[in-house]
Amino acid sequence: MKNVFYKLILLIFTVLTGCEQNLTLDLPEGQEQLVVEGHIEQDAPPVLILTRTTPVFSAFNAEELAGNFVHNANIVVSTQGRDYTLQEVPSPAFSEAMRQAVSAQLSIPEQLLISGSGFVVYVYTSDELKGKLGETYKLRISHEGRTLTASTTIPQLNPIDSLWTVPHPDAAQDSLVTLYYRYNDPDTLGNSIRYFTKRNSEPYYPGYFTSVFNDELINGGTISFPLERGEPKGQAELDQDKYGYFGKGDTITVRWAAIDIAHFRFWSSLEAEQSNNGSPVGSPGAVQSNISGGYGIWGGYAVTYHTLVVQ
Numbered sequence: 212m213k214n215v216f217y218k219l220i221l222l223i224f225t226v227l228t229g230c231e232q233n234l235t236l237d238l239p240e241g242q243e244q245l246v247v248e249g250h251i252e253q254d255a256p257p258v259l260i261l262t263r264t265t266p267v268f269s270a271f272n273a274e275e276l277a278g279n280f281v282h283n284a285n286i287v288v289s290t291q292g293r294d295y296t297l298q299e300v301p302s303p304a305f306s307e308a309m310r311q312a313v314s315a316q317l318s319i320p321e322q323l324l325i326s327g328s329g330f331v332v333y334v335y336t337s338d339e340l341k342g343k344l345g346e347t348y349k350l351r352i353s354h355e356g357r358t359l360t361a362s363t364t365i366p367q368l369n370p371i372d373s374l375w376t377v378p379h380p381d382a383a384q385d386s387l388v389t390l391y392y393r394y395n396d397p398d399t400l401g402n403s404i405r406y407f408t409k410r411n412s413e414p415y416y417p418g419y420f421t422s423v424f425n426d427e428l429i430n431g432g433t434i435s436f437p438l439e440r441g442e443p444k445g446q447a448e449l450d451q452d453k454y455g456y457f458g459k460g461d462t463i464t465v466r467w468a469a470i471d472i473a474h475f476r477f478w479s480s481l482e483a484e485q486s487n488n489g490s491p492v493g494s495p496g497a498v499q500s501n502i503s504g505g506y507g508i509w510g511g512y513a514v515t516y517h518t519l520v521v522q
């Protein structure tokens with residue numbers, strides 16, 4: 212499962228940097244599975260990508276990844292007694308609202324989602340369905356005799372209390388700052404968060420090593436803590452001197468998303484396995500997917516945005 216997620220991320224990074232990477236090891240193939248990456252947030256349409264798993268060391272290029280998209284699947288989202296059939300749309304045909312939703316949820320630069328970019332993502336969506344706070348959304352996917360199901364909830368909003376910056380501890384790095392946040396956790400156990408940061412016109416990137424936390428240790432309390440700048444996955448090497456920091460003059464936007472506990476467990480287990488293995492190659496069994504019959508995630512987001520200009 213991780214293979215497909217990180218191939219997409221690595222491909223985006225390759226397109227942006229002009230790098231190429233090919234691995235040609237001759238290893239046995241595993242059984243093909245279907246992988247879901249789908250989300251829905253309040254006031255926005257669902258965004259779902261359906262792909263096939265491939266051998267971990269298969270060739271890495273745009274053509275190979277393009278062949279992994281699953282087309283013509285029957286995908287239905289049910290909520291409040293109504294069924295919505297999602298339609299498959301290629302990225303060159305995205306509306307502006309869809310480009311923004313896909314870019315924010317999948318950390319893909321918007322310029323890669325416009326016609327003529329040479330990069331095509333196939334997304335299942337519906338113009339008739341917009342997410343609502345507090346509602347549950349059931350997913351059913353049928354394709355070539357396979358059936359995948361999942362369920363998620365968009366929680367209530369759970370915003371940050373405030374943002375501020377602190378100068379870099381090294382005076383020689385006085386152009387850099389650390390972003391801090393203050394968060395007041397509701398007095399109900401199980402509140403979970405996934406965060407993304409945007410610097411100026413960059414996409415929203417999730418935290419590099421971890422992008423999620425919950426209130427297991429702070430239920431009902433208030434915390435003030437650094438919030439590391441999100442980074443694109445798949446970088447060959449992080450700049451350790453600048454990792455996590457913002458610069459003076461930056462406009463910072465934090466995409467702060469309340470998520471349900473199953474959604475939290477997926478990202479927490481996926482990111483923990485990535486950190487433990489040091490690469491996207493690992494055992495998918497440790498990742499806590501909420502997809503029955505396949506791999507991946509169908510998750511709801513209750514999103515608030517918080518902006519700060521670094522002085």
